Structures are given as structure tokens and as C-alpha cells.
Amino acid sequence: MKQDISGQLLAVLALLLVVGFASAAEPDPLPSWREGVAKSSIVAFVDRVTQEGSGDYVAPAQRIATFDNDGNLWAEQPMYFQLFFAIDRVKALAPQYPEWASQEPFASLLKGDVKAALAGGMPAINELIMTTHAGMTTDEFAVLVRDWIASARHPETGRLFTDMVYQPMLELLVYLRANDFKTFIVSGGGIEFMRPWTEAVYGIPPEQVAGSSVVTEFELRDGKPVLVRMPEIRFIDDKEGKPVGINSHIGRRPIFASGNSDGDLQMLQYTAAGQGPRFMLYLHHTDAEREWAYDRESHVGRLDKGLDEARERGWTVIDMQRDWKTVFPERRD
Amino acid sequence: MKQDISGQLLAVLALLLVVGFASAAEPDPLPSWREGVAKSSIVAFVDRVTQEGSGDYVAPAQRIATFDNDGNLWAEQPMYFQLFFAIDRVKALAPQYPEWASQEPFASLLKGDVKAALAGGMPAINELIMTTHAGMTTDEFAVLVRDWIASARHPETGRLFTDMVYQPMLELLVYLRANDFKTFIVSGGGIEFMRPWTEAVYGIPPEQVAGSSVVTEFELRDGKPVLVRMPEIRFIDDKEGKPVGINSHIGRRPIFASGNSDGDLQMLQYTAAGQGPRFMLYLHHTDAEREWAYDRESHVGRLDKGLDEARERGWTVIDMQRDWKTVFPERRD
Numbered sequence: 001m002k003q004d005i006s007g008q009l010l011a012v013l014a015l016l017l018v019v020g021f022a023s024a025a026e027p028d029p030l031p032s033w034r035e036g037v038a039k040s041s042i043v044a045f046v047d048r049v050t051q052e053g054s055g056d057y058v059a060p061a062q063r064i065a066t067f068d069n070d071g072n073l074w075a076e077q078p079m080y081f082q083l084f085f086a087i088d089r090v091k092a093l094a095p096q097y098p099e100w101a102s103q104e105p106f107a108s109l110l111k112g113d114v115k116a117a118l119a120g121g122m123p124a125i126n127e128l129i130m131t132t133h134a135g136m137t138t139d140e141f142a143v144l145v146r147d148w149i150a151s152a153r154h155p156e157t158g159r160l161f162t163d164m165v166y167q168p169m170l171e172l173l174v175y176l177r178a179n180d181f182k183t184f185i186v187s188g189g190g191i192e193f194m195r196p197w198t199e200a201v202y203g204i205p206p207e208q209v210a211g212s213s214v215v216t217e218f219e220l221r222d223g224k225p226v227l228v229r230m231p232e233i234r235f236i237d238d239k240e241g242k243p244v245g246i247n248s249h250i251g252r253r254p255i256f257a258s259g260n261s262d263g264d265l266q267m268l269q270y271t272a273a274g275q276g277p278r279f280m281l282y283l284h285h286t287d288a289e290r291e292w293a294y295d296r297e298s299h300v301g302r303l304d305k306g307l308d309e310a311r312e313r314g315w316t317v318i319d320m321q322r323d324w325k326t327v328f329p330e331r332r333d
Numbered sequence: 334m335k336q337d338i339s340g341q342l343l344a345v346l347a348l349l350l351v352v353g354f355a356s357a358a359e360p361d362p363l364p365s366w367r368e369g370v371a372k373s374s375i376v377a378f379v380d381r382v383t384q385e386g387s388g389d390y391v392a393p394a395q396r397i398a399t400f401d402n403d404g405n406l407w408a409e410q411p412m413y414f415q416l417f418f419a420i421d422r423v424k425a426l427a428p429q430y431p432e433w434a435s436q437e438p439f440a441s442l443l444k445g446d447v448k449a450a451l452a453g454g455m456p457a458i459n460e461l462i463m464t465t466h467a468g469m470t471t472d473e474f475a476v477l478v479r480d481w482i483a484s485a486r487h488p489e490t491g492r493l494f495t496d497m498v499y500q501p502m503l504e505l506l507v508y509l510r511a512n513d514f515k516t517f518i519v520s521g522g523g524i525e526f527m528r529p530w531t532e533a534v535y536g537i538p539p540e541q542v543a544g545s546s547v548v549t550e551f552e553l554r555d556g557k558p559v560l561v562r563m564p565e566i567r568f569i570d571d572k573e574g575k576p577v578g579i580n581s582h583i584g585r586r587p588i589f590a591s592g593n594s595d596g597d598l599q600m601l602q603y604t605a606a607g608q609g610p611r612f613m614l615y616l617h618h619t620d621a622e623r624e625w626a627y628d629r630e631s632h633v634g635r636l637d638k639g640l641d642e643a644r645e646r647g648w649t650v651i652d653m654q655r656d657w658k659t660v661f662p663e664r665r666d
Contacts, residue, residue, distance in 0.1 A: 061538060138580055182540070195584045205394060206584030207515070208540075216580060218573035218599055225602045227580050240551035247471055247549060247560050249582065251528045251539030266551055269558045 029175040032168040032326040038281075039323065041316045042172065045279045049255065050179050056277045058255055060180035065256035066246060066267060067173070069187035069194060069211075071301040072260040072283055073202060074165040075154075077292040079114070079300055081161050082193050083125075085148050087114065089132035106131075126233075129190075134214055134231035138192060141229055145196045159331060162201050167329045169283075172258075173202055181256065184208045186246055188238035188263055192229075210249040212237045238263045243270035255279065261301040265309060272313065280315040282306060287321040290328075362508040365501040365659040371614075372656065374649045375505065378612045382588065383512050389610045391588055393513035398589035399579060399600060400506070402520035402527060402544075404634040405593040405616055406535060407498040408487075410625040412447070412633055414494050415526050416458075418481050420447065422465035439464075459566075462523075467547055467564040471525060474562055478529045492664060495534050500662045502616075505591075506535055514589065517541045519579055521571035521596055525562075543582040545570045575600035588612065594634040598642060605646065613648040615639060620654040623661075 033039040049058040070076040090100070090109050100106035105124040108117035118124055133141070154164055173183050185194060185204055191211030198204045215230040237245040243266050246254065257264070257271035260283040268280040284303065285294050296304040310317050320327065366372040382391040403409040423433070423442050433439035438457040441450035451457055466474070487497055506516050518527060518537055524544030531537045548563040570578040576599050579587065590597070590604035593616040601613040617636065618627050629637040643650050653660065 061532070064540075191581075191584070199394070207397075207582070209584065213581065216577050218576050218603075220602075225576060225599065225606050227576060227603075243551050243558060243560060244549050248524075248546065249540070251524070251542060266558065269553075270551075270560075273558050 029178065030168065030171050032171055032324060034323055034325050036323050038316055038318045042175075042279070042281070045256070045277065046176070046179050049277050058276060062252065062255060063176075063179070063181040064184065064250060064252050064254040065176050065181045066184045066186040066250075066254040066258070066271070067169070068259040068261070068264045068267070069185050069189055071285065072166075072258060072264070073169050073173075073185070074161065075291060076301050077294070078156070079118075080189065081154075081164070082189050083114075083118075083128075084152060084155075084161070085145070085193065086128050086132045088148060088152060089144070090128065093132070130214075130231040133190065133193075134229045137226040137228055138216060139226070141192055142196045145193055149197050159328070160333060162197060163331055163333075164328060165201060166283075166324075167326045168324045169258075170202065170329065173204070176256065177203065182208065184210065184246075184250060184254075186237065186242055186249075186267060187211045188236065188241075190214075191237070210237055210245045212241075240266050242267035246270065257281065258283070259306070260285065261303050262306045263301075265306040268306070268315065269309075272315075280310070280313075281318065282310045282315060283318045284320060286319050287324075287327065289321070291320060293321075362511065363501065363504050365504055365657060367656055367658050369656050371649055371651045375508075375612070375614070378589070378610065379509070379512050382610050391609060395585065395588060396509075396512070396514040397517065397583060397585050397587040398509050398514045399517045399519045399583075399587040399591070399604070400502070401592040401594070401597045401600070402518050402522055404618065405499075405591060405597070406502050406506075406518070407494070408624060409634050410627070411489070412451075413522065414487075414497070415522050416451075416461075417485060417488075417494070418478070418526065419461050419465045421481060421485060422477070423461065426465070463547075463564040466523060466526075467562045470559040470561055471549060472559070474525055475529045478526055482530050492661070493666060495530060496664055496666075497661060498534060499616075499657075500659045501657045502591075503535070503662065506537070509589065510536065515541065517543065517579075517583060517587075519570065519575055519582075519600060520544045521569065521574075523547075524570070543570055543578045545574075571596045573599050576603035579603065590614065591616070592639070593618065594636050595639045596634075598639040601639070601648065602642075605648075613643070613646075614651065615643045615648060616651045617653060619652050620657075620660065622654070624653060626654075 030039055048054065048056040049063065051057055067073055070080050074081065087109055090106055094100055094110055100110060105117035105120050105128055149162060152161055153159060154161060157164065176183055183204055185198060185208065187194060189211050191209055191213050194211055195206040195209050198209050199206065213234045215232040215234045216227045217230055219226055219228050235241065235245065242264065246267065253274040254271045255274065255277065256279045257268050258281040259267060272278050272280050284307065285292055287293060294301065295307060296302065363372055381387065381389040382396065384390055400406055403413050407414065420442055423439055427433055427443055433443060438450035438453050438461055482495060485494055486492060487494060490497065509516055516537055518531060518541065520527060522544050524542055524546050527544055528539040528542050531542050532539065546567045548565040548567045549560045550563055552559055552561050568574065575597065579600065586607040587604045588607065588610065589612045590601050591614040592600060605611050605613050617640065618625055620626060627634065628640060629635065
């Protein structure tokens with residue numbers, strides 16, 4: 001009897017050791033994700049496509065993953081963060097433009113009434129963007145963005161905007177890259193508004209960022225070549241534009257696409273239509289406590305048709321409140 | 334005395350061993366390049382920017398190298414190879430378009446008179462390209478290119494077009510990548526004409542290819558998303574367009590740029606204008622025997638202003654006849 005018990009104890013000890021080693025060897029790659037369908041679906045997909053010899057194996061070169069940015073990698077409430085940048089630019093430029101005191105959308109903005117300023121809808125937003133995002137060289141614009149992003153803070157949380165990124169998504173990016181995925185941003189936001197900081201914040205280099213753009217023109221200024229940002233939209237990388245942008249920029253169809261709004265639906269449809277294993281991921285903003293809760297009725301980041309299609313087609317939907325242990329990373333300041 | 338001689342012999346042996354090991358450890362990375370200024374300048378530049386701690390050190394992420402394609406990575410005589418593709422498409426499509434028998438530029442092409450067909454200049458070439466490069470999905474176009482490139486041959490050499498690439502440039506691409514450069518194509522050629530084969534031929538993946546493009550539109554066909562190529566130019570990635578294309582596609586300024594014609598001049602100027610070490614490289618077609626000799630007067634790949642500017646500014650110019658031991662790789666068929 002004694003010997004039997006010893007044997008059993010040894011077996012249990014051995015088992016504990018094995019489990020211990022196994023968990024030591026493979027720490028959870030997604031520690032901010034709660035156990036659940038979203039997390040397990042992601043891990044199962046990555047395991048499937050990286051297992052050599054399996055029928056679902058995908059060669060590393062084909063492991064293209066695309067991520068929307070606003071509301072998907074960082075927050076987008078109460079309005080797109082790029083608009084805060086535009087507003088701060090208006091304030092900085094105002095002394096040079098006294099006429100703005102009586103000219104919309106600038107007049108309202110300068111009085112601090114953003115809502116009234118944006119009441120003019122797309123034409124007002126367009127004027128705001130063109131005034132603040134064009135008329136300088138690409139190098140000058142990059143400096144403006146770098147300076148702003150280093151210090152500007154979210155009006156409600158007081159965090160740096162680069163601290164309003166989602167910790168679970170940062171982990172997902174790292175996890176995918178560790179499995180030889182190439183991660184891209186495909187965003188409706190301005191491509192040159194994102195590039196100065198995406199490498200430091202997301203580990204995504206400028207050449208893997210696609211976004212909306214203005215026309216740029218080559219000029220020799222005092223014999224020195226510069227690219228000048230013109231007040232004319234070149235490309236809107238949203239909705240139908242996302243697959244177009246992916247094709248133009250990447251030239252391969254993603255096997256993994258992640259978004260949070262109807263603006264991402266065509267990207268997910270385009271991804272889903274490829275041959276072989278595919279993963280389509282929607283982030284559903286359900287957490288009024290830790291972030292914001294919004295979907296079908298929101299003016300920013302509306303998720304309506306996309307939510308229906310995701311449910312019909314069995315795409316993975318992250319329920320932020322349920323699936324994420326943590327939303328934002330530790331504050332760095 | 335005896336001992337002294339032994340000592341000297343030993344020293345000589347040791348020296349020979351060291352030299353032997355050194356050359357065994359570092360085989361020539363550019364074996365098809367003759368010793369000379371072009372080769373030694375390239376190697377010196379790569380050594381400078383990769384030496385950690387040196388003032389000229391460039392971090393790997395910033396080691397962006399851009400290459401023109403036509404006449405730079407593969408040949409371009411007697412005309413751009415993409416035109417051979419267009420002509421072969423006209424022949425394949427002709428049965429569906431009986432009216433082409435009397436309609437230029439198609440009529441001349443179908444009679445085999447390319448010169449007469451192209452006498453119409455850019456409008457004729459534009460019509461030829463639009464007819465043969467638009468009106469299908471991006472996936473369908475990629476299949477057409479893949480099928481053609483696998484079998485089409487150069488009319489003068491009888492080689493596959495993918496065997497009309499320059500062996501020394503293949504070695505240069507490999508050498509740069511071995512030194513953590515990221516290599517890009519920035520070509521006036523069609524982006525979707527190149528992407529199906531650049532990875533296999535040059536080791537350059539689709540997402541690192543920038544080129545000229547047509548407008549593409551997202552469509553759901555029977556519920557399946559496709560991108561349709563429209564008969565409308567979106568972007569010409571040549572001359573002033575090259576820095577624009579680089580900024581749009583890569584979002585960083587290259588530190589190494591390689592071209593062969595005036596169409597590459599702005600790319601080289603833009604590269605030269607960056608801060609820190611830079612390398613600008615022109616390929617001068619001087620070898621009528623093994624390839625073609627042409628420069629200031631050529632209609633294809635004219636190198637005139639660029640040659641002057643290269644000499645004034647001390648850019649490196651490859652003299653094909655003098656600097657390359659081999660031009661083309663071994664035939665694969």
C-alpha cells in the first residue's frame with residue numbers, strides 16, 4: 001500500500017512538474033484577454049495556420065494581418081483623435097488668420113464650441129482638415145504631428161493619446177508578429193498623421209501603414225527637393241476604399257483582418273473572400289465603465305451592418321466588457 | 334640562424350592562414366562585379382552605415398533601398414517589356430474585336446508592325462495599355478501576368494523575360510538585404526504587372542513594390558467582393574512621381590537609390606537631400622556587345638540630365654561594360 005501511494009504521489013508530482021514546465025515554456029501570449037470564445041478563436045487560428053504539414057498551414061509571406069486604427073487600436077471617443085490635432089492646429093494658427101474670428105468652422109472652434117463648429121458636417125470637417133493638414137512640406141507636417149502627439153492629452157481621461165491604445169490589441173499585434181505575421185494598419189485616418197508614431201506605439205513601421213491621404217507634389221525649393229501637401233484629398237481609405245487601399249499598398253489579400261465599425265466591413269468581406277483559412281475580427285464597444293459603449297446609433301465608429309454580418313457569418317466579435325481584463329495600458333506619466 | 338628562419342617561416346604560414354581564413358569567412362558578396370570604383374563605393378557605403386558606434390551608423394529600420402526596374406533590374410530594349418505583354422494581349426483578344434482589323438493602334442500591331450502602331454505616341458500607347466490592362470478584376474489580371482511571364486520570350490535573345498534580369502543587380506539586392514536593408518522597387522511600370530513575379534525573381538515581396546497604377550473599384554459580384562481595374566490612370570510613378578510614390582508607399586526617405594534614366598533623377602535627388610549618409614547609383618548602359626548601349630538620345634530609358642547631375646555631384650555611375658563581369662544570369666531553359 002505504502003509503495004502504491006508513493007508511486008501515485010510521484011506520478012502527481014511528475015505531472016505537476018510537466019504542467020509547471022509547460023506553462024513556464026509557453027506563457028500566455030494574451031494576458032489581458034479573459035478566457036472565452038474571442039481569445040480561444042484567435043489562438044486556435046494562429047495555431048492552425050502556423051502548424052507545418054497541416055492542411056491549413058499558411059506560409060509566413062502570406063500571413064498578412066490588417067488592423068483598423070481608430071476605435072480598434074486606440075480609442076475614438078468623443079471624436080476621432082485626429083480632430084483634436086486639427087483643433088489644436090487651428091488655435092496655433094489663429095493669430096495669423098484674424099478673419100477666422102468671424103468665419104466658420106473656425107469661429108466656433110476658437111470659442112471652444114466644437115459641436116457648433118462640426119455642425120457644418122463634412123464640408124466643415126473638410127475645411128478644417130485642409131486648412132490644418134496642407135500647405136506645408138511632408139517633413140514639416142511630420143514635425144507638427146510628432147510635437148503634438150508627445151504632449152497632447154485626451155480631454156476626458158487626461159491621458160496622452162498614445163496611452164489611449166488598447167492593451168489587449170498591443171498584445172495581439174506582438175503575438176501575431178511572433179508567429180511571423182506581418183501587421184499593417186489600414187485606417188480611414190490620415191496616413192501621414194499616423195506614420196510618425198506607429199512604430200514606437202504599435203511596432204508597425206511607416207511602410208506598413210495605409211490611410212487616407214492628400215495630394216502631394218514634388219518641388220525643388222532653393223534646389224532642395226521637397227514634397228508639398230496640397231489641399232486636395234487624394235484617397236479616402238474607408239469602407240470600399242479599404243480593400244482598394246490594401247490592394248494598392250500591400251498587394252496581397254490579408255488572412256486576418258480586425259476592425260470595429262461599418263467602415264471596416266468591406267475590408268473584412270474582402271479578407272473573408274480569399275482562399276484558405278481566414279480570420280475576421282470585430283471589436284464591439286460594450287464597456288461604458290472603462291471605455292465607451294456605442295454601436296448602431298453612434299456618429300463615430302458606427303457598428304450596425306457589420307455587427308449583423310459578423311453574427312450571420314460567424315466572425316469573431318470581441319465584447320470589450322466581457323473579453324478584456326484590461327482596456328488601457330499603465331499610464332506612462 | 335636556423336631558428337630565425339623557422340620563426341620567419343612560421344610567421345609567414347600564420348599570415349597565410351589568417352588571410353586564408355579571412356577570405357574563407359567573407360566570400361565576395363558581389364562576384365559578378367569587377368573590382369573598380371562602382372563596386373568599392375557600394376561596399377564602402379554598406380560598411381559605413383552598418384558599423385555600430387560609427388558616426389555614419391544607420392539603424393536597420395532606416396536602411397531603405399529603392400530600385401527602378403526597367404533598364405535597372407531587368408533590360409528595357411528594344412522597348413519596355415510590359416509593352417510586349419500588351420501586344421500579346423491584343424493578339425489574344427483580337428478574335429473578340431473584329432473592328433481592330435481597321436483601327437489603330439491595333440491594326441498595325443496585328444500585322445506585326447509595332448513601330449507603326451506606336452507612331453501614335455502616348456495616346457496610342459495609352460489606348461493599348463487601357464484596352465489590355467483594364468476591364469478585369471485584379472485577381473484575373475494577376476493570372477494573365479503570371480501565365481505570360483512564365484512563357485513569353487524576348488524577341489532578340491530568345492530568353493524568358495525573367496532571365497533578362499541583371500545578375501550583378503540580383504547580387505546587390507541580396508547583399509543589401511544581408512546587411513538589413515529593406516529593398517523596394519519604385520518603377521514607372523505597372524505595379525500589378527510586377528507584383529506577381531518580383532518575389533520569385535528579385536526576392537522583393539508585393540508590399541515592397543511601388544509602381545504606376547490604374548483606378549480600381551470595389552464591387553460585390555454575386556455577393557463576392559472583387560476589385561475591378563478601370564480604364565483610367567490613377568498614378569504615374571515616374572520622374573516627379575517617384576518621390577511622391579516613395580512617400581506614399583514607404584513613408585521614409587531611402588538612404589540608397591538606384592536607377593538608370595532621367596525618370597529616376599527626382600528619386601535620386603530626393604534620396605540625396607536626406608540627412609546622414611546617402612548612396613545614389615546610376616546604371617549607364619555602355620555595353621552594345623552583351624546588352625545595349627544607349628543614353629542621351631534613346632527614346633527608351635533616356636539618361637541625359639541624370640548623367641550630368643551624377644557627374645557634378647559625384648554620384649556613383651556603373652559603366653556596364655567595364656564594371657560587370659557578367660550581365661545576365663545563366664539561362665534556366
